Amino acid sequence: MNALLPTASVPLAVSPVEVSLFAFVILTAVVTALARDVLSSIIVFGAYSLGMAALYTFYRAPDVAMTEAAISAGVTTVLLLLTIAKTSRIDHEVAFESVHWPAVGAVGLLGAAMASTLAEMPVVGDTNSPVWSNPDVTQYYLANAYAETGVENAVMSVLASYRGFDTFGEAVVVFAAGIVTMLVLRREVFA
Amino acid sequence: MTVADTVVAGGLTVGDFLLYAAAGFVVLALGMTYRAIRGPTMQDRVLAVNVLGTNTVVILALLGAGLGEPTFLDIAIVYALLNFLMAIAISKFTVERGGVL
């Protein structure tokens, strides 16, 4: 067990990796929201997804991190770039939006209200948290996934077997997205 | 007992050391964000994000080694690839605003 990871005996312990990654993610997210120019917004958003992937990796969700890397950093950036290449660009004199302080106050109040519940959150990796100790879902998958499906990656066994119908729907949604884009652009071929 | 669990000094294992190093890399990444925010040209931003991406690849690899999960290196490889794609895509796009795409 790694000494830097929070354990149940040390509630709300955060490691330096977490703190610095949170600072990075929040900074890039704020810049993405405030940048006037769409192109610089897209570029900084790429940096944001870098931080998110590292954060997911730190929380040991490699499948999510890989999806974030594959989709958010690469493909989404390219598709957004092509989209703004086909639209007109507005000339901005200033680089950043001016901050609307009443809105910041409202968001800050909401954030403070949500942050007040943080103390009740289970620690990362806490074996007593409801999500983890649920015998019907989480524990069932962990205990039986390999025996029932023969696949080592429990995430994949849930995606393709236990929740296979959902995945079928998602695949069809991706397929439909391609067709709808063709419809919107009034084209009949992909390539 | 793997190398990552070897105690260096004072209860600090090699894995902890690598995690602290990863935190150091994130702090350096925070410094580079200055260039991504300030610009002044689009190429400066792309350059900053490219350097940040290389940095993130290193962070992911260090996390994988430090947490004792070598399969996390797969994510780092995927990220290295997409970082390259992002760099050539955006830099080519900044020329004549997509006119040469």
Next chain:
Amino acid sequence: MSRDAPAGDDDPATENGPATENGPATENGPATENGPATENGPTAADEPTGHRGFGTEYSGHEERPHLSEVERQGTPYTESQVIMTTVKAVAPFVFTYGLFITFHGGGSPGGGFQGGAIVAAVVLMIAFAFGIESTREWLSNSVLVGLAVGGVLVFAGIGLVGLAGGGTFLDYSFLPIPEPMKYGMEGVEILGIAPIVASVLIGLFFLLAAGPADDETEVSE
């Protein structure tokens, strides 16, 4: 030229001046002097270059003031040899890696979705290095449509086998193969999800690059 200064202040050899003053380096001078290099001469010469700082509109490659007249004419933009060579070297490796992520999804992070996205990223990379139009000609539409439709049909077909055998939809245990649970899931990931994601992402890329049809802004690249 400093990006923050108005063009022409610090670069006297370039901007729209009378040809007699600037000599042979004049941009956009009278067409008689410049000959074939002035495709956009008369119109572009009348427009002030203006502020080219942050967020200004692209104003055309004929206004690259640091290039001499000889460098500018006839070479609008060529694909970079360095990028093409690197992509040539890297693309097979990355394609193989995408297939590895897809096929090895059962034992390590990844799966059909991620692997398909990486395979699509290879095509995107090739398109950015060699030009989108030539890549579009190289990759035929029927391949992409076949992959997308085939993926959906294979996924639905594997699901219907369970239904036909008397079980439920996507009940892999009725598949007539050894270890039906494991290889049924692998089949869905490899033959269903990965082709759908890869082909639809490549298709979206080409569609967005081409832009809307019947539109005069559609550039023919």
Next chain:
Amino acid sequence: MEPLTTVRVALIAVFTLLGLFFTFVSMTGVIRLPDVYSRAHTASQADTLGAGFALAAVALTVGLAGSGFKSVLLLFFIFVTNPTAAHAIARAAFEDGNVPWTEGDERR
């Protein structure tokens, strides 16, 4: 601790610190240098070296028996693609009309 393990741990520490140092050099360059061309220079060289050292430390930690070969693969990949990306950015800047900084110009 076996002597070989001691050497290995020492090498890991040295490589990690060297990686941090060169990445720090690269960060300083990206922030301080005057124009995009010189920044591309530091991004392609100092950063690649820093990443190389850090990935070497990762490869030593994981070991070739585990997934260390992936780290070496990653190292080669970064050594190939990082300078190419810097080239693409510098080329784009040139095509876009950025004049290289010369002595006496103001910083950008």
